[in-house]
Amino acid sequence: MTYKISPRSFVKYNVADTCSIWNILSSKVLYKAATSKASKCYFCCTQFVCYECLIRTRNNQSDTETELKRRLIEERKRGAQFADYPLDIEDLQDVEALENRRRLGKGELSSIILAKKTRQAFVTDDKKARNLAEKVLDANMVQTTPHLFGWLLYSNILIDSDKTTVIKEHSKFRTTNWGNLTIFFEKMYMKAMEYKLMDNTPKV
Amino acid sequence: MALDRALLAEKLIKYRNQFQLTIGEVFYATGIDEKLLTAYENQEKVPTGDEILILSDYYKCDYKFFISNEKLTPFEQTETLFRRYGKEFSKEDRWSIQEFLFLAECESYLIQNLHNIPRKIFKYSKKSHNHKINGINASKELRKFLKYAPNQVPLNIYKDFRSIDIKAYRRKLSNSNISGLYIRHPLAGKCILINYSEDIYRQRFTAAHEAAHAILDDDEEDVIVSFKGETNYIEVGANNFASHYLLPPEFLQQIPECHSWDTDKALLWASKLKVSTKALAYALKNSKLIDVGTEKTIKSVRVNRHLKSDPELSEDLSPNTKIRKKFLLERGLSSYYVNLCFEAYRANIITAPRMAEMLLVEQNELFEIADLYGEVDSV
Numbered sequence: 001m002t003y004k005i006s007p008r009s010f011v012k013y014n015v016a017d018t019c020s021i022w023n024i025l026s027s028k029v030l031y032k033a034a035t036s037k038a039s040k041c042y043f044c045c046t047q048f049v050c051y052e053c054l055i056r057t058r059n060n061q062s063d064t065e066t067e068l069k070r071r072l073i074e075e076r077k078r079g080a081q082f083a084d085y086p087l088d089i090e091d092l093q094d095v096e097a098l099e100n101r102r103r104l105g106k107g108e109l110s111s112i113i114l115a116k117k118t119r120q121a122f123v124t125d126d127k128k129a130r131n132l133a134e135k136v137l138d139a140n141m142v143q144t145t146p147h148l149f150g151w152l153l154y155s156n157i158l159i160d161s162d163k164t165t166v167i168k169e170h171s172k173f174r175t176t177n178w179g180n181l182t183i184f185f186e187k188m189y190m191k192a193m194e195y196k197l198m199d200n201t202p203k204v
Numbered sequence: 205m206a207l208d209r210a211l212l213a214e215k216l217i218k219y220r221n222q223f224q225l226t227i228g229e230v231f232y233a234t235g236i237d238e239k240l241l242t243a244y245e246n247q248e249k250v251p252t253g254d255e256i257l258i259l260s261d262y263y264k265c266d267y268k269f270f271i272s273n274e275k276l277t278p279f280e281q282t283e284t285l286f287r288r289y290g291k292e293f294s295k296e297d298r299w300s301i302q303e304f305l306f307l308a309e310c311e312s313y314l315i316q317n318l319h320n321i322p323r324k325i326f327k328y329s330k331k332s333h334n335h336k337i338n339g340i341n342a343s344k345e346l347r348k349f350l351k352y353a354p355n356q357v358p359l360n361i362y363k364d365f366r367s368i369d370i371k372a373y374r375r376k377l378s379n380s381n382i383s384g385l386y387i388r389h390p391l392a393g394k395c396i397l398i399n400y401s402e403d404i405y406r407q408r409f410t411a412a413h414e415a416a417h418a419i420l421d422d423d424e425e426d427v428i429v430s431f432k433g434e435t436n437y438i439e440v441g442a443n444n445f446a447s448h449y450l451l452p453p454e455f456l457q458q459i460p461e462c463h464s465w466d467t468d469k470a471l472l473w474a475s476k477l478k479v480s481t482k483a484l485a486y487a488l489k490n491s492k493l494i495d496v497g498t499e500k501t502i503k504s505v506r507v508n509r510h511l512k513s514d515p516e517l518s519e520d521l522s523p524n525t526k527i528r529k530k531f532l533l534e535r536g537l538s539s540y541y542v543n544l545c546f547e548a549y550r551a552n553i554i555t556a557p558r559m560a561e562m563l564l565v566e567q568n569e570l571f572e573i574a575d576l577y578g579e580v581d582s583v
Binding site: 017018019022046047048051052054055056057058060062064065086087088089090091092093098101102103104105106107108109110113126128129131132174175176177178179 | 554
């Protein structure tokens with residue numbers, strides 16, 4: 001995950017794919033900050049992603065997966081976040097969709113189509129999906145969880161000491177190297193601090 | 205493109221029937237309301253795009269199949285299979301076959317897009333009306349084609365068959381009478397499934413047997429199911445291919461004192477050649493190296509199953525890794541296939557969630573598989 005992305009800005013209306021939903025929900029501190037009155041971020045998803053997260057049968061569901069699922073159900077019940085919206089069949093017949101259908105997961109594919117259709121940003125934590133999405137959406141409309149984290153720090157919605165908590169909370173759900181966003185949170189933290197310093201230093 | 209509602213409804217009904225599902229069961233698995241599912245089948249309503257994705261995910265098929273007005277092409281083979289051998293396949297086995305074909309289709313896509321994977325085309329032209337002779341000759345030609353010396357014994361036959369573009373998978377089937385099956389898939393090509401419930405050595409013979417169908421019978425049959433002990437002429441040809449491929453007579457003749465056998469020697473050579481003593485006895489008898497009495501002696505013993513090693517599970521693996529990889533193998537996920545998926549991921553052909561779909565796993569399990577295979581590239 002390279003960071004040409006700037007923590008100075010973050011599009012607030014997002015269509016999230018499955019992995020980003022779990023990553024956003026993995027840290028209570030991050031999620032609370034992201035959906036606070038100060039940040040006003042909004043996350044929705046497609047009907048398919050909702051099925052992927054909550055309905056599809058799992059072989060062996062771990063305790064951590066159960067916990068993330070519980071958090072998602074709770075948030076959806078509260079009605080503020082992660083509402084799901086369906087695509088039309090015509091959306092799937094789109095040439096771009098058909099061309100990408102064997103490269104992308106169905107959750108990513110439906111999320112990109114919905115984001116494009118409703119002019120929202122697409123949030124994903126898969127770099128390959130991000131690269132493909134940038135061919136369909138404007139680059140600034142493709143976002144990541146570490147980007148959200150960086151923007152929250154830059155905007156002072158999260159503070160310096162939250163970094164450790166966010167990483168600790170997230171890592172509890174990621175026992176393997178793959179899928180663990182720690183190094184990207186660290187990089188984004190540095191970038192946010194750097195930008196804050198640059199932007200707040202009086203110019204001589 | 206206007207959607208043909210009648211055709212979509214037909215596809216939905218056919219899929220449900222193929223897997224012997226009630227509307228309630230589809231609702232339970234997909235979360236799509238029962239009333240809506242009924243309305244879609246009755247052509248009263250059209251599903252949303254997401255519901256099409258959900259149904260294609262559930263039935264393990266390309267969503268384009270549902271939204272295009274194509275006829276039932278990818279469907280025909282399984283329909284023929286279940287119609288012809290309906291009673292033989294439990295609900296569970298039908299899903300295993302569907303997943304096997306899904307994996308084969310994914311493999312085919314990955315091979316087409318990963319340009320560095322060498323694939324050789326092996327074509328055998330039948331020169332006789334005798335199935336036994338065709339089986340023997342095809343095995344000789346394939347061995348020559350794969351550059352085996354006459355006395356050389358192939359050990360990883362799965363690798364051999366994959367190298368000639370046969371999609372070879374192993375999965376547990378609940379019907380123990382079925383050894384394996386061959387399907388000519390319109391997109392994936394020649395596909396063979398080996399019943400993983402069988403003994404490791406028996407699986408090797410079955411793999412060679414099903415590969416024989418793919419080589420010898422592909423212009424006649426789209427679907428062949430091999431039952432244990434079947435003796436029709438097609439099966440005789442395939443058995444002879446398998447026997448000569450795994451146990452070439454030239455090799456058998458070079459076994460020290462090849463006319464003289466006791467049970468210890470039978471166990472030793474069956475283990476070395478990774479075949480059952482039964483298959484070894486048949487091959488020796490067919491090569492006229494032993495008499496009926498010796499054949500009985502050889503067949504009277506069996507290699508202990510704990511001493512048998514799987515050619516797709518390296519002996520160098522740690523016990524834990526071996527258990528985890530064996531678990532994947534039982535689900536059809538050989539190291540060959542898993543590595544192919546990771547290679548495609550590294551080459552930017554597929555994303556991680558698509559790879560999870562291709563491996564029939566959830567995201568967390570994908571991370572664990574990546575860990576198991578020592579993949580370091582993260583999100």
